[in-house]
Amino acid sequence: MLADAIVHTLDPFVFEFAPGVGLRWYGTAYLSGFVVGWLILRALAKSGRIPLSLRQAGDLVTAIVIGVIVGGRLGHVLFYEPHLLVGFSDKLPFWELLAIQRGGMSSHGGVIGVALTIILFARREKLPILAVGDAVAFVVPWGLMFGRLANWVNGELWGRALAQELQASAPWWSVRYPKELHLFEKVPAALEPLRGLAPATERMNDARFIDWVIATAYDHASPAHAQVVKAIGPVLTAYYPSQFFQAFAEGPALLILMALAWLAPRKAGVVSAVFFAGYGVLRFATEQFREPDEGVAMLGGLTLPMLLSLTMVAVGVLLFALSRRSQPIGGLVWRSSAAATPSG
Numbered sequence: 001m002l003a004d005a006i007v008h009t010l011d012p013f014v015f016e017f018a019p020g021v022g023l024r025w026y027g028t029a030y031l032s033g034f035v036v037g038w039l040i041l042r043a044l045a046k047s048g049r050i051p052l053s054l055r056q057a058g059d060l061v062t063a064i065v066i067g068v069i070v071g072g073r074l075g076h077v078l079f080y081e082p083h084l085l086v087g088f089s090d091k092l093p094f095w096e097l098l099a100i101q102r103g104g105m106s107s108h109g110g111v112i113g114v115a116l117t118i119i120l121f122a123r124r125e126k127l128p129i130l131a132v133g134d135a136v137a138f139v140v141p142w143g144l145m146f147g148r149l150a151n152w153v154n155g156e157l158w159g160r161a162l163a164q165e166l167q168a169s170a171p172w173w174s175v176r177y178p179k180e181l182h183l184f185e186k187v188p189a190a191l192e193p194l195r196g197l198a199p200a201t202e203r204m205n206d207a208r209f210i211d212w213v214i215a216t217a218y219d220h221a222s223p224a225h226a227q228v229v230k231a232i233g234p235v236l237t238a239y240y241p242s243q244f245f246q247a248f249a250e251g252p253a254l255l256i257l258m259a260l261a262w263l264a265p266r267k268a269g270v271v272s273a274v275f276f277a278g279y280g281v282l283r284f285a286t287e288q289f290r291e292p293d294e295g296v297a298m299l300g301g302l303t304l305p306m307l308l309s310l311t312m313v314a315v316g317v318l319l320f321a322l323s324r325r326s327q328p329i330g331g332l333v334w335r336s337s338a339a340a341t342p343s344g
Contacts, residue, residue, distance in 0.1 A: 007233050009218050009220070025153040029150035030150075032143075037136075041057040041061060052135065060136070068113055068114060071111070073097070073106075084102065115133075118136055133269065134268060138259075138271060148246045158177060160239065160242070175239055179214055180236050181232065187206050187210065198212045245289055249283070254279055272316075277317060278316070279312055284310060
């Protein structure tokens with residue numbers, strides 16, 4: 001019986017100008033996060049609920065864009081692929097550190113980049129750092145959620161494989177990745193009938209045939225697409241859709257936690273503390289369903305993302321301690337006593 005698990009065949013491009021060149025969902029996700037964040041910060045500034053003017057809110061978002069990109073990319077390279085620091089090629093962008101399509105971005109690195117941006121921005125504008133941090137923390141979950149959904153579209157950051165007893169009839173919410181065929185030592189017998197559908201140039205050896213099978217699985221316009229997807233489904237492993245687990249945890253769940261903190265009268269820094277501690281706990285929990293990064297050292301049963309998440313929990317506890325000495329402010333339904341007068 002054919003399992004009901006999803007076979008991942010999503011196109012990473014919103015549209016292409018040329019083969020391999022175009023607007024990707026990954027970039028669109030980041031752009032969406034920045035736009036939503038800017039709109040929310042602007043609304044909070046206009047209503048006087050954060051100590052920023054409209055001009056400062058716009059400048060802060062611009063600075064955060066730089067912090068996310070620089071911190072996210074440097075974080076990925078330093079945490080997971082340090083060899084990219086010394087990797088160069090003869091193709092644009094020449095330095096592999098700048099080739100974001102290789103490895104992408106680290107969410108932990110992005111958070112570090114944003115935290116440093118907040119400190120520098122608040123000092124420059126002579127604003128309370130913890131209050132600015134609260135404002136930014138309140139909008140970050142949107143970007144995190146969009147980023148995880150983009151990971152799903154890209155078919156990256158796979159979840160862990162389902163237990164063996166579930167593989168034969170995997171649940172509908174699990175996912176199978178055609179790219180897993182690259183990990184097979186030989187072509188599965190169930191795929192041999194597909195050789196007759198492949199162009200003659202792709203029938204010469206197993207490696208080129210597998211490349212064709214994977215490409216056809218993602219090419220919805222190919223006449224052989226449906227047959228290929230039907231044939232590869234039963235031979236692929238079913239995985240947890242960890243991207244969705246993390247999208248929910250780092251988006252709506254985290255946002256609800258911070259909203260509850262913001263609704264009540266509090267001191268500056270409490271929302272930031274809830275963000276760091278909440279993100280750390282939720283990320284640690286969802287990492288249980290994600291496949292560990294290949295080639296990245298583990299400490300006992302803890303992966304690097306788990307260790308970084310525990311560090312964020314510690315930062316959250318520290319921020320909560322610091323917030324006890326900060327100025328009391330109102331909740332979301334009250335105007336902050338520290339708010340700046342809104343201006344254009």
